Amino acid sequence: MRLWREVRYLLVVLPASIATLVFLPLLAAGLVSTGVGGLGLVVVPRMMTALRRWAEWHRRRAASLLGVMISEREARLPKGLRAQWRRVTDDPEYRRDLRWTLRNIATGVPAGLAALTVIGLVVTPVVEAPLWWLFPAEDPLRLFVVVPVTGWAGAFWLGAAQVAMAVPLTWWAVPRLARLHARGCLSALEPSPAERLAERVGELTESRAGVLDAHDAELRRIERDLHDGTQARLVAIALRLGVAREALPEDAGLLAQLLREAHEGTEEAMAELREVIRTMYPPILADRGLPGALTAVAARAGVPVEVTLDGLGHIPAAVEAASYFIVAESVTNITKHSGAARATVRLTRRDDTLVIEITDDGRGGIDESRGTGVMGIRKRTAAFDGVVRVHSPVGGPTAITVELPCAS
Structure with a gap:
C-alpha cells in the first residue's frame, strides 16, 4: 500500500535524522584532532566517505519513494593521504553531502515528529480507548488531546470521532510530508542547474x-x-x-x-x-619544434622580427600548431600591410594559458570588418576557447594578444 510506504519512510526519517545530528560533532572532533595529534588526517577522509554512504542510502530511499532514477555516486577513497584530502576538499559532491546533513537535520526531525503526531491521532483511540478504565481517575485518558474519557460511551464515540477526523488528515498530510522531504533530500544531493x-x-x-x-x-x-x-x-x-x-x-x-x-x-x-x-601541419614544426618553427617564420619575414620564448614547458601539439599559424599569419600581415620597420613576437606561459603577444610599429588602424587576417586568428583561437585582444589605433603601434588554454 502506497500510504504505508510513505508512513514507513517518515518513521525511519526521524531516527535517521537524529543519528545524522550526531555526525556533526564527530566531524568537528576529527578536524580538531588533525591539528592536535594528526589523527584527523586519517580519520576525516574516512568520516566523509562514511557520510557519503549514509547520504547515498537516504538518496536511494528518496528516489524509490518518488519513483525516479538516480546514478550511483562513487564512495571510495584513492590511495595516499594527499590524494584522499585532495578528493575531499576538491570534490563538490562532498560539499553537497555536508549541505545535505544540515538540511536533513532541519527537515527530517520536524517531518518525522509531525508524521508521528498525525499517526498517533489514529492509533491512540484504537489502542487506548478500550483501555480507558486502566487510567487513574485523577489522570484519565484524553482524546482530542483535552477531552477526558470517563465511560464506555465516551470511549466509543470520542474514539470513533477522533479516528474519523484523523484518518483523512493522515491520508492528506503523510504523503505530502514524505514527498516534500524526499524532494528536499534529492535536491540537496543533486547538483544545482548552475x-x-x-x-x-x-x-x-x-x-x-x-x-x-x-x-x-x-x-x-x-x-x-x-x-x-x-x-x-x-x-x-x-x-x-x-x-x-x-x-x-x-x-x-x-x-x-x-x-x-x-x-x-x-x-x-x-x-x-x-x-x-x-x-x-607544417613539417618544420614537427622537425624543429615550436621555437625553431617560429624562428624560421621570423627569418623569412620581410621586416626584422624579434622572437622571445619564456618558460613555455610542455604544450599540447594542437596548441603548438595553432600558435605557429597565429604567429605566421600575424607576421605575414605585418609584412604586407603595416608598413612597420620592426616587430616583436613574445610567447609566455601563465599557469595553464599560453600568451602570444605580437607588436609592430606600423601604421595601425586594423579594420576587422574588411576581412583582415585577424578574423582568421580569431576563428583559430575560438576553437580552443581562447581570447584575442587587438589594440591598433590609427598611426600605430599595433598589439595583438592571444591567450590559448594549454592544460595537458
Whole structure:
C-alpha cells in the first residue's frame, strides 16, 4: 500500500535524522584532532566517505519513494593521504553531502515528529480507548488531546470521532510530508542547474581537447603519408619525365610537347601538394619544434622580427600548431600591410594559458570588418576557447594578444 510506504519512510526519517545530528560533532572532533595529534588526517577522509554512504542510502530511499532514477555516486577513497584530502576538499559532491546533513537535520526531525503526531491521532483511540478504565481517575485518558474519557460511551464515540477526523488528515498530510522531504533530500544531493552547466562545460571542454588532439594526430599522419609517399612518387615521376625530355630529339614534335606539359604539370602538382602539407601541419614544426618553427617564420619575414620564448614547458601539439599559424599569419600581415620597420613576437606561459603577444610599429588602424587576417586568428583561437585582444589605433603601434588554454 502506497500510504504505508510513505508512513514507513517518515518513521525511519526521524531516527535517521537524529543519528545524522550526531555526525556533526564527530566531524568537528576529527578536524580538531588533525591539528592536535594528526589523527584527523586519517580519520576525516574516512568520516566523509562514511557520510557519503549514509547520504547515498537516504538518496536511494528518496528516489524509490518518488519513483525516479538516480546514478550511483562513487564512495571510495584513492590511495595516499594527499590524494584522499585532495578528493575531499576538491570534490563538490562532498560539499553537497555536508549541505545535505544540515538540511536533513532541519527537515527530517520536524517531518518525522509531525508524521508521528498525525499517526498517533489514529492509533491512540484504537489502542487506548478500550483501555480507558486502566487510567487513574485523577489522570484519565484524553482524546482530542483535552477531552477526558470517563465511560464506555465516551470511549466509543470520542474514539470513533477522533479516528474519523484523523484518518483523512493522515491520508492528506503523510504523503505530502514524505514527498516534500524526499524532494528536499534529492535536491540537496543533486547538483544545482548552475553546477550541472559547469560540469557539462567541463565535460565538453575535455572531450573537445581530446578531439583536437586526435585531429592533430590524424593531420600529422596524413602529412607524413603525403610527404613520404605521394610527394616522393611525384618527385620520382618528375625526374623520369625530365630525363625523358632530355633524351628526346629536338624534332620529336607532339611527343616532346606532351612530355613538357606532363613535366610542368607534375611540378605544379608538387608545389600545390607542398602548400597543402604546409597548411595541414607544417613539417618544420614537427622537425624543429615550436621555437625553431617560429624562428624560421621570423627569418623569412620581410621586416626584422624579434622572437622571445619564456618558460613555455610542455604544450599540447594542437596548441603548438595553432600558435605557429597565429604567429605566421600575424607576421605575414605585418609584412604586407603595416608598413612597420620592426616587430616583436613574445610567447609566455601563465599557469595553464599560453600568451602570444605580437607588436609592430606600423601604421595601425586594423579594420576587422574588411576581412583582415585577424578574423582568421580569431576563428583559430575560438576553437580552443581562447581570447584575442587587438589594440591598433590609427598611426600605430599595433598589439595583438592571444591567450590559448594549454592544460595537458
